[in-house]
Amino acid sequence: MxxxxxxxxxxxxxxxxxxxxxxxxxxxxxxxxxxxxxxxxxxxxxxxxxxxxxxxxxxxxxxxxxxxxxxxxxxGKELKAWSYSVPEMARLLGLTRSQVYQILRNPKYSHFFETIVIAEKKRITKESFQKFLEGQDLFHLDPANDYEELAQEQNIVLANFRRKKLSQTGVRGSNGNLGYLTFDEASYLAKVSRSLINKWET
Structure with missing residues (x-):
């Protein structure tokens, strides 16, 4: 058949x-x-x-x-894989929806974002949201969204790096934990290239 x-x-x-x-x-x-x-x-x-x-x-x-x-x-599986809704962006940043709309309209930040309208609802591409996180210092991912081990991380710089990585990949395993650093985390904290970290490791 x-x-x-x-x-x-x-x-x-x-x-x-x-x-x-x-x-x-x-x-x-x-x-x-x-x-x-x-x-x-x-x-x-x-x-x-x-x-x-x-x-x-x-x-x-x-x-x-x-x-x-x-x-x-x-x-919307594919849609959700590459974009956020306004409520999702609000949750990630620990803000209200109206505050997110203010950010999207603000000339200081609007150039970071790529948006689309689906079913009369605005969505923000995940790639442009990541550029926004990396391109300014005022807004950060809300620690309230952390999983337990990330919430226990004492190094704020490392915790913020892991939050961004998690929002980018959606995979908790791409982060290190309380006991070890990934190569990306080590190179970020040491402010050296990933290849240099690899040489140190070998």
Whole structure:
């Protein structure tokens, strides 16, 4: 049996959790065809009926935050991998949303940021957020977000470095711990190149 490659518009409606009795209240027929005709999916007509390419639908689903599958599958996985919402940025900095919007509008900081609007919500690219952290000294990652071991780190410079690294990679294992430093941490604290640290180690 060949692999299924397309959805019908009706299947799309069901996948996004809209039953036939509630279609006109939750996702009107015109809305579901609007999604197709807006070219967010690859689609074509077969025997007079619209078909949506499954791979293109999954790509769209991973990069949007408005529509949910009935299966509960996380939406916007790819989008969240490279961008932050304003509430997420506020949590990371320990600020209110209004303070974050002030930062985004402030000419002193606005040049750091690359933003996009998804479902009428502003998002900030993680790369530009990292440039903001490294390009100014007033705002820092909020220690309230630290995992237990990072909260115990007494060296403030090292703790801030690890917070930035964690926000960049999302991987706690990329940081050292109370017992050892990574090569990147050692080179940062010693203010020498990573290659020199490697020579010292060997």
């Amino acid at each position: 060949s692999e299924k490659r397309c959805y019908t518009v009706q299947e799309l409606q069901e996948i996004l959790g809209v039953s036939r009795p509630t279609v006109y209240n939750l996702l009107k027929k015109t809305d579901r065809y609007w999604l197709v005709h807006k070219n967010v999916f690859e689609s074509k007509e077969i025997a007079g009926k619209m078909r949506i390419n499954i791979a293109s639908f999954e790509k769209w689903y991973a990069n949007q935050i408005k529509y949910h599958k009935v299966t509960g599958e996380e939406l």
